[in-house]
Amino acid sequence: MLNIEARRQLKALLPVGMLATKPWLEAQGFNLHFLDNAVRSSTLTPLTPGVYLREGIVSWQGVVASLQRMTDTPVHVGALSALELEGVAHYLAGSTSPRITLCSAKALPRWLNRIAVSAEFEWQGTRRLWAENVMSDTYFIREHSWQVSLPALYYSCPEKAILELLLQVPDAISFEHVDQLMQGMHNLSPRKLDKLLRGCINVKVKRLFFWLAHRHQHAWLKHLSSENYALGTGKRMIAKGGRYESTWQITVPKEM
Template sequence: INHTSPGAVVLQSWLTQNEISSSLVRKYVQSGWLYKISAGVYVRPESTGKLQPHWVEALKAVNEQLKLPVHLAGVSSLTHQGLSHYLQLSSEQVWVGCQSKQALPKWFRELEEQNWLFYTSSKLSQTLEKDFITIGVNNREVKASCAELAAYEVVNAIGKHISFEHAAELFQGLVNLSPRKIQSILNRSEAVQANR
């Protein structure tokens, strides 16, 4: 437990791999060192007493502890790279790139107080290592779409998750995209709308 930081989501599978038995986990819960948010899913309480994890911690747990290929996508990736000047009027909707929403654990999909937007890149024949970057969010590192992939995800979501007007506003600020990276993504794309 000392290897985790306050606010971190800790999964039973990770605890078991680190030789922490379920009986010891129960003692950690009783003593307040861990708080159970779902079966086999715990959060290390923050000094503020906050028990619900920040979405970054949940995303990191799925990515690093379960080794599922998820990433911060679309508008969320652009926003946290400082490339979105669009004011979010409601609570932040977090775009999560994944192969299939159903492949993600139920506790993650139904995380309390979280407004997820699951984006599946089924129209992209493959993603490459260079399509992703690591960015800092809430003093944590998280895997995210590079600006070019995030822009592709936004265009591919027009009419489904984002309006044309919102996308057009975003693109006014995306003047430094790499033409080479964009071409690489388009070469792997089967999305007619995005390719246009």
């Protein structure tokens, strides 16, 4: 038999659609004996060894929101996935399930891709992109209320997401795709961009950003001067066999 009070506490802690790991539940005060009994009585459903759902349907939003509240290291939906949540990008036509980019300084837990859910999770490390304080700054994070009364899902603001996406060029996303996305970025905040560019430690990303920004000449660009940011020295070959762009010292596709 399960202790009634402990069962009530579990229900409050683990609402419908949210999941939890055994170590996290233990840290909340539930002992192993209680957790074992909860599994035997079907109060908790194992999704993979050491990860439980109390009730409800497993969604990628619930998985990520659960991960975000259990981890000490900031984890945010970022890059193209964040732009999709913001409504300024769309999943590729014909895709069977969304690919969700999760940005964090530490690698994602292994259990994440062992759960049966209609999404694929991919990790983007942030140590070669952001200074440490950027990931913990809520100024660059937005909340997605994916379900009423449940913890919100946190994702990168568009200014942060586009810079995260540029890190993936050209291996995971093409020049043409990010160029199309940048074309629609009319409403970016120059104040946020300024802080992010100062907190960005990746020379390739910053040079690509300014090359794209100057291609489209959005109004916010006049508030940003490339001289204020550390753009490094020397050439960077980004597009193999491409054209050398002397202003930003990068190679870009010849057709662009």
